[in-house]
Amino acid sequence: MSTLAVETSALVGRHLRHLSRVPMRLLGVTVMPVAYVVIFGYLFGSVIDVQGGGYREFLMAGIFAQMMLTNLQHTALGVVDDLGNGIDDRFRSLPIAGLAVPLARTVADLTRVVVACVAMAVVGFAMGWRTHAAAPQVLAGFGLLLLLGFAASWLGVLLGLRLRSAEAVSAVAFLVVMPMTFLSNAFIPLRGLPDWLRAVCEWNPLSAVVAACRDLFGNPGSAGDALPMRHPVAASLLLICALLVISATLATHAYRAAARGR
Numbered sequence: 001m002s003t004l005a006v007e008t009s010a011l012v013g014r015h016l017r018h019l020s021r022v023p024m025r026l027l028g029v030t031v032m033p034v035a036y037v038v039i040f041g042y043l044f045g046s047v048i049d050v051q052g053g054g055y056r057e058f059l060m061a062g063i064f065a066q067m068m069l070t071n072l073q074h075t076a077l078g079v080v081d082d083l084g085n086g087i088d089d090r091f092r093s094l095p096i097a098g099l100a101v102p103l104a105r106t107v108a109d110l111t112r113v114v115v116a117c118v119a120m121a122v123v124g125f126a127m128g129w130r131t132h133a134a135a136p137q138v139l140a141g142f143g144l145l146l147l148l149g150f151a152a153s154w155l156g157v158l159l160g161l162r163l164r165s166a167e168a169v170s171a172v173a174f175l176v177v178m179p180m181t182f183l184s185n186a187f188i189p190l191r192g193l194p195d196w197l198r199a200v201c202e203w204n205p206l207s208a209v210v211a212a213c214r215d216l217f218g219n220p221g222s223a224g225d226a227l228p229m230r231h232p233v234a235a236s237l238l239l240i241c242a243l244l245v246i247s248a249t250l251a252t253h254a255y256r257a258a259a260r261g262r
Helices: 003-021 023-046 055-069 071-085 087-093 100-127 135-163 166-182 195-203 205-217 232-259
Strands: none
Touching: 003 100, 023 055, 023 100, 055 071, 055 100, 055 135, 055 166, 055 205, 071 100, 071 135, 071 166, 100 135, 100 232, 135 166, 135 205, 135 232, 166 205, 195 205, 205 232
C-alpha cells in the first residue's frame, strides 16, 4: 500500500472516530434529508401528478441529488473548524503528504453521506419508492450520486480554505445549493413551466444528474428538449468529472499555499 493511502486511511479513521464522539453531526446530515423525503413525499405527492408513475418514485432521485450537493457545506464547515481549532496546523507540521489531509476529509464526508443515503432509501422504500431496473443499473445510479457527493466535497474543501469563516461558508453554500436545487427537476416536473424557465431548469447541471438517476433507477423521468436532458447519463458524468478535477486541483493548490503561509 502506498504511503499516501496509509496516511489518508489514518486521517479518515480520525475523522470517523470524531464523528462517533459527536453523533449530532451525523444526525444533522441524515435527519434533514429524511425529513425532506417524508414532507415532500406526502405534501407534494398529494397534488403533483407525474406521468408514468407516482410522485414518490419521481422524488427520490431529486432528494438524493440534493443531499449530495449539500455535502459541500458540511465539508467546508469541517475545514473551517479544523483551521480554527489548530488541528490543521498540526497536520502541516507532520511529515505527511499534503494531499492526504484534504483527501481524507472528502473520503470521510463521503462515508457520512453513504449512511444518510441508506437512511433515506429505507424511508423512501417504506413510503412506496421502488426501483424498476436491473441491479447493475441501480448501483450505477447510486455510484453517480456518490461521485457528485465526492465532487461537491472537494468544492467544499476549496470554499473552506478560501473563506475561513463559518458564516461566509453558510452564505455561499446557500447561494449555490438553493438555486441549483429549486431551479431544477429535483422536486417538480418541468412540463408545466413557462418556456424560458423550463430552459433554465433543463440546463441546470443538477437536472441532468437527477434525470440520469431516474433513468438508471427505472423511475418516472423528466425528459426535456435540452441536450443534457436528452443524454442525461453522459452529460452528468462529463459535468461531475469536470467539477471534480477542477475543484480537487484548486483545493490541493490552496492547501499547499496555506501550508507555505501564503
